[in-house]
Amino acid sequence: MIFNKEINCSASVAFWNYWDQExxxxxxxxxxxxxxxxxxxxxxxxxxxxxxxxxRLKITTPIFMKQLDKNNLIAFGIIFGVLSETKVFxxxxxxxxxxxxxxxxxxxxxxxxxxxxLLKYLTKKWFQKVWEEDFVLKTRRQxxxxxxxxxxxxxxxxxxxxxxxxxxxxxLPLARPKxxxxxxxxxxxxxxxxxx
Amino acid sequence: xxxxxxVCSKKEILKKKYINIWVEQWKDEIIVFLDRKDKxxxxxxxxxxxxxxxxxxxxxxxxxxxxxxxxxxxxTGKCLTHKIIGRLKSYDFEIKPGILKKxxxxxxxxxxxxxxxxxxE
Numbered sequence: 001m002i003f004n005k006e007i008n009c010s011a012s013v014a015f016w017n018y019w020d021q022e023x024x025x026x027x028x029x030x031x032x033x034x035x036x037x038x039x040x041x042x043x044x045x046x047x048x049x050x051x052x053x054x055x056r057l058k059i060t061t062p063i064f065m066k067q068l069d070k071n072n073l074i075a076f077g078i079i080f081g082v083l084s085e086t087k088v089f090x091x092x093x094x095x096x097x098x099x100x101x102x103x104x105x106x107x108x109x110x111x112x113x114x115x116x117x118l119l120k121y122l123t124k125k126w127f128q129k130v131w132e133e134d135f136v137l138k139t140r141r142q143x144x145x146x147x148x149x150x151x152x153x154x155x156x157x158x159x160x161x162x163x164x165x166x167x168x169x170x171x172l173p174l175a176r177p178k179x180x181x182x183x184x185x186x187x188x189x190x191x192x193x194x195x196x
Numbered sequence: 197x198x199x200x201x202x203v204c205s206k207k208e209i210l211k212k213k214y215i216n217i218w219v220e221q222w223k224d225e226i227i228v229f230l231d232r233k234d235k236x237x238x239x240x241x242x243x244x245x246x247x248x249x250x251x252x253x254x255x256x257x258x259x260x261x262x263x264x265x266x267x268x269x270x271x272t273g274k275c276l277t278h279k280i281i282g283r284l285k286s287y288d289f290e291i292k293p294g295i296l297k298k299x300x301x302x303x304x305x306x307x308x309x310x311x312x313x314x315x316x317e
Contacts, residue, residue, distance in 0.1 A: 020246070022264050023248075023263045023264055026262065026263060026264060026265050027262070027263060136249075137248075137263060140247060140248070140249070141246065141247050143247075144242055144247035145247070147223050147224075149242065149247050150282075151245065151246055152244060152245060152280045152281060152282055153244055153280075153281050153282040154240070154242060154243075154244035154282040154283075154284075154285070155223070155224060155240070155242060155285075159222055159223055159224075159312075162223035162224075163223075177278035177279065177280060178278075178279070
């Protein structure tokens with residue numbers, strides 16, 4: 001299933017919205033508890049409780065999200081025992097505007113093929129709901145960044161400094177305060193590299 | 197230099213408990229609310245974390261961000277959830293007697309004006 005949308009924010013701002021895990025439970029009805037297991041500069045592995053729309057069934061799913069390119073990502077989850085794949089492609093299409101293409105794929109085999117109509121229906125509803133709830137996060141963040149907003153600081157003190165035409169550059173992983181939710185596993189990149 | 201902006205009528209704030217309004221002249225969004233002691237307060241409503249919208253939580257008597265649930269002190273604007281540099285900027289305000297609205301025959305209740313003291317920034 002493919003969804004195409006356009007929105008008035010830069011591709012980096014839209015990507016930030018997809019990468020920010022901590023807004024999910026506060027903005028989207030249906031997202032509940034979650035725990036980041038591991039996080040690196042271009043991937044997040046987490047476990048999340050989600051209440052499916054309409055049928056209101058609570059499921060727990062691992063979610064693996066990987067940045068493929070500057071503004072593209074892939075995510076995997078499991079629903080009803082079916083592996084789901086979500087690809088998000090974001091492109092700048094002019095001044096502070098971007099297009100977003102989301103491709104959902106479910107790996108169905110055997111009896112699980114019977115779930116195809118249900119998954120198709122739920123995915124369509126889910127995408128639209130999440131898109132609407134996230135809309136203001138993208139456009140508002142774009143707005144405050146244009147007013148020279150700095151993360152963890154806010155707007156500049158002087159009104160005259162509240163202007164910024166520089167491109168927003170997203171740095172991953174997203175910065176968090178020290179006492180914030182931390183990944184369960186802390187692995188340094190050197191620890192997982194092969195050593196000859 | 198001081199600039200004064202009409203925000204809302206007192207009647208409106210008593211009814212809604214809090215109001216968020218974007219003030220283009222100041223390039224800031226502000227929240228006007230009544231705290232637990234029925235005291236009117238005016239703060240910036242842009243969360244210093246990622247820029248989320250600040251709302252007033254009447255039950256806890258705190259300001260909180262809709263995006264990540266970060267909480268802020270209603271007296272100082274200081275973040276209560278995390279130790280960060282930023283805080284919600286507070287604005288002085290004054291309440292003036294009602295004025296006659298252009299298209300209304302009625303006099304509105306007391307109006308709330310927020311005051312920006314640019315020299316004190």
